[in-house]
Amino acid sequence: MTVESTAARKPRRSAGTKSTAGKRTTASTAPGAEPELVQLLTPEGERVKNAEYDKYVAGITPDELRGLYRDMVLTRRFDAEATSLQRQGELGLWASLLGQEAAQIGSGRATREDDYVFPTYREHGVAWCRGVDPANLLGMFRGVNNGGWDPNSNNFQLYTIVIGSQTLHATGYAMGVAKDGADSAVIAYFGDGASSQGDVAESFTFSAVYNAPVVFFCQNNQWAISEPTEKQTRVPLYQRAQGYGFPGVRVDGNDVLAVLAVTKWALERARSGEGPTLVEAYTYRMGAHTTSDDPTRYRGDEERLSWEAKDPILRLRRYLEASNHTDEGFFTELEEESEALGKRVREAVRAMPDPDHFAIFENVYADGHALVDEERAQFAAYQASFADGEGA
Amino acid sequence: MAAEKMALAKAINESLRRALESDPKVLVMGEDVGKLGGVFRVTDGLQKDFGESRVIDTPLAESGIVGTAIGLALRGYRPVVEIQFDGFVFPAYDQIVTQLAKMHARSLGKVKLPVVIRIPYGGGIGAVEHHSESPESLFAHVAGLKVVSPSNASDAYWMMQQAIQSDDPVIFFEPKRRYWDKAEVNPEAIPGPLHRAQVVRAGTDLTLVAYGPMVKLCQEVADAAAEEGKSLEVLDLRSVSPLDFDAIQASVEKTRRLVVVHEAPVFFGSGAEIAARITERCFYHLEAPVLRVGGYHAPYPPARLEEEYLPGLDRVLDAVDRALAY
Numbered sequence: 001m002t003v004e005s006t007a008a009r010k011p012r013r014s015a016g017t018k019s020t021a022g023k024r025t026t027a028s029t030a031p032g033a034e035p036e037l038v039q040l041l042t043p044e045g046e047r048v049k050n051a052e053y054d055k056y057v058a059g060i061t062p063d064e065l066r067g068l069y070r071d072m073v074l075t076r077r078f079d080a081e082a083t084s085l086q087r088q089g090e091l092g093l094w095a096s097l098l099g100q101e102a103a104q105i106g107s108g109r110a111t112r113e114d115d116y117v118f119p120t121y122r123e124h125g126v127a128w129c130r131g132v133d134p135a136n137l138l139g140m141f142r143g144v145n146n147g148g149w150d151p152n153s154n155n156f157q158l159y160t161i162v163i164g165s166q167t168l169h170a171t172g173y174a175m176g177v178a179k180d181g182a183d184s185a186v187i188a189y190f191g192d193g194a195s196s197q198g199d200v201a202e203s204f205t206f207s208a209v210y211n212a213p214v215v216f217f218c219q220n221n222q223w224a225i226s227e228p229t230e231k232q233t234r235v236p237l238y239q240r241a242q243g244y245g246f247p248g249v250r251v252d253g254n255d256v257l258a259v260l261a262v263t264k265w266a267l268e269r270a271r272s273g274e275g276p277t278l279v280e281a282y283t284y285r286m287g288a289h290t291t292s293d294d295p296t297r298y299r300g301d302e303e304r305l306s307w308e309a310k311d312p313i314l315r316l317r318r319y320l321e322a323s324n325h326t327d328e329g330f331f332t333e334l335e336e337e338s339e340a341l342g343k344r345v346r347e348a349v350r351a352m353p354d355p356d357h358f359a360i361f362e363n364v365y366a367d368g369h370a371l372v373d374e375e376r377a378q379f380a381a382y383q384a385s386f387a388d389g390e391g392a
Numbered sequence: 393m394a395a396e397k398m399a400l401a402k403a404i405n406e407s408l409r410r411a412l413e414s415d416p417k418v419l420v421m422g423e424d425v426g427k428l429g430g431v432f433r434v435t436d437g438l439q440k441d442f443g444e445s446r447v448i449d450t451p452l453a454e455s456g457i458v459g460t461a462i463g464l465a466l467r468g469y470r471p472v473v474e475i476q477f478d479g480f481v482f483p484a485y486d487q488i489v490t491q492l493a494k495m496h497a498r499s500l501g502k503v504k505l506p507v508v509i510r511i512p513y514g515g516g517i518g519a520v521e522h523h524s525e526s527p528e529s530l531f532a533h534v535a536g537l538k539v540v541s542p543s544n545a546s547d548a549y550w551m552m553q554q555a556i557q558s559d560d561p562v563i564f565f566e567p568k569r570r571y572w573d574k575a576e577v578n579p580e581a582i583p584g585p586l587h588r589a590q591v592v593r594a595g596t597d598l599t600l601v602a603y604g605p606m607v608k609l610c611q612e613v614a615d616a617a618a619e620e621g622k623s624l625e626v627l628d629l630r631s632v633s634p635l636d637f638d639a640i641q642a643s644v645e646k647t648r649r650l651v652v653v654h655e656a657p658v659f660f661g662s663g664a665e666i667a668a669r670i671t672e673r674c675f676y677h678l679e680a681p682v683l684r685v686g687g688y689h690a691p692y693p694p695a696r697l698e699e700e701y702l703p704g705l706d707r708v709l710d711a712v713d714r715a716l717a718y
Binding site: 145146147148150151152157158160162165167168169170171172173174175176177179180198199202203205206209362363364365366367369370371372 | 445450451453455456458459460461462463464465466467468469483486487490491494495496497498499500501502503504535536538558559560587633634635636637
């Protein structure tokens with residue numbers, strides 16, 4: 001297993017370009033060996049030094065560390081509430097992020113307000129960091145809309161269900177950022193399954209060719225529904241970047257501090273005109289793919305238990321406690337805040353009205369379309385034909 | 393640019409030039425569109441005048457072209473992308489159908505994607521496989537897309553202006569075998585609405601409906617029929633989605649007979665939709681069933697067979713005779 005403590009960062013593959021990447025170019029991983037990954041907190045909560053990435057979290061305050069912990073706890077609580085709401089029949093489906101809190105909070109908190117995020121459908125923790133109301137995420141899972149938030153109010157694009165499509169949108173957006181001469185960056189989320197998609201490969205090509213300021217953030221959670229990562233790739237995913245001419249790095253995806261540091265580094269590269277970076281956050285999908293999935297059909301408890309020992313929340317708690325950054329009051333208050341969040345989300349979902357029937361015809365086109373108008377009128381006439389019979 | 397006679401390809405070039413000049417957000421992107429000026433030279437000279445940042449030679453990846461165009465549109469740009477040939481659009485079909493067409497609705501109207509996808513389409517130029525297809529129905533079937541196809545240089549100029557100004561994604565099918573046909577283009581003219589059909593020849597006995605490359609053929613059919621004393625009306629649809637059924641209905645209520653002509657296969661083609669709707673709208677006016685002339689339910693044939701596959705003068709006249717015989 002690879003998520004073991006490593007005090008010194010070992011060499012990793014990266015592209016031999018003349019940027020920062022060049023300086024970081026080192027020997028490749030030996031065939032068959034598991035590559036090293038960047039880790040700043042061991043599963044036991046010990047802080048380990050890292051010559052390259054420490055500086056990206058050097059100034060972090062106890063308050064900010066508690067903030068990361070709070071983000072992860074609240075995200076997990078929200079996620080659990082959504083799973084319950086699905087079981088209660090309030091949601092049609094839920095895609096849980098359980099186990100991926102550090103990967104999402106660490107990367108989400110690395111972004112700046114003017115950066116732009118392109119998520120899949122599981123980035124609830126990133127959405128939280130971007131200030132998207134958690135209740136808003138549930139509309140599509142309840143079936144009242146197919147999105148429902150304004151991407152531009154939080155620079156957080158709508159969830160994308162088609163696997164990998166958003167990596168191209170992120171690349172195009174980043175090309176636009178570069179054309180505008182802006183110094184913001186773009187981050188595209190995707191998973192180990194998506195790494196097999198042509199769109200992801202094409203987004204690597206386009207971003208490399210145009211030197212687009214985009215970070216490709218791959219959460220390798222080991223499973224694409226029932227298919228393990230070995231069904232997607234024969235090389236560690238972060239090494240794919242090398243073939244495109246930009247650096248790739250594997251980070252312990254259950255270590256919020258390491259994810260924060262590595263993502264900050266990658267975003268700064270983008271901002272300073274050094275082009276794309278691939279970050280592979282090595283993590284684990286603790287739950288099912290979605291509430292419709294049954295992981296007992298394809299994986300055993302042993303694997304899950306081994307990852308539970310590397311839980312992202314537990315490890316930061318250990319670190320906070322060992323560093324005397326928290327007291328019992330902090331955890332009690334957070335517990336209360338979590339329950340309040342659960343309650344608020346529950347009530348918001350139950351109060352979510354079904355959409356108006358005519359919403360079918362809304363926003364199909366920005367400038368209108370004669371056929372949509374005609375069919376809306378037919379639908380209205382059809383519905384009106386029942387008016388007399390109502391209440392009879 | 394003063395009013396002048398120019399080829400259809402040149403008219404699109406001039407229209408793109410005008411858009412690039414008047415709106416800094418307009419971009420042109422695609423394979424070989426820059427230095428080469430496009431394989432049909434439709435974008436000739438644009439990169440030289442507007443630079444590589446606005447006229448962009450892309451990697452050879454259609455999904456990537458459309459996917460990044462979506463991202464650029466999200467950033468506020470108005471990309472005009474070229475798919476080099478009709479048969480090469482399919483790698484991008486996923487991005488067009490699942491992303492481009494639906495983003496406006498998914499965002500409840502918050503996001504607009506003003507992307508124009510130019511596709512040279514249709515046969516008749518003796519090309520190799522995958523270079524002669526007419527896939528317009530595959531796009532017209534998708535809500536969220538608009539689909540247009542000019543038949544002449546003047547329409548090509550103005551419809552491109554309007555497509556770029558549209559806040560909806562527009563699939564712009566260019567009739568490649570008419571690229572070199574010339575007509576007067578007046579940049580001072582006031583164009584009609586983009587999605588309105590035009591009567592290009594008035595007649596009384598039967599209506600011929602077509603768009604893109606088949607309009608010219610239908611005008612030739614009408615000439616030939618006139619020599620036999622038959623008066624055919626020719627309607628240029630210009631837009632396949634939305635489709636101007638009011639214009640077809642008005643014509644059919646007058647002529648009482650309708651033949652639809654397109655290069656695309658007849659089966660599930662736009663003619664099927666027109667026949668169904670006009671039958672419903674004009675049931676008591678029709679003297680004959682709506683007939684269709686188009687490609688067959690077979691792969692587009694090798695070039696030496698395409699004259700047999702494509703609707704030609706005699707095949708359309710045959711349909712006209714059959715309709716008039718009722």
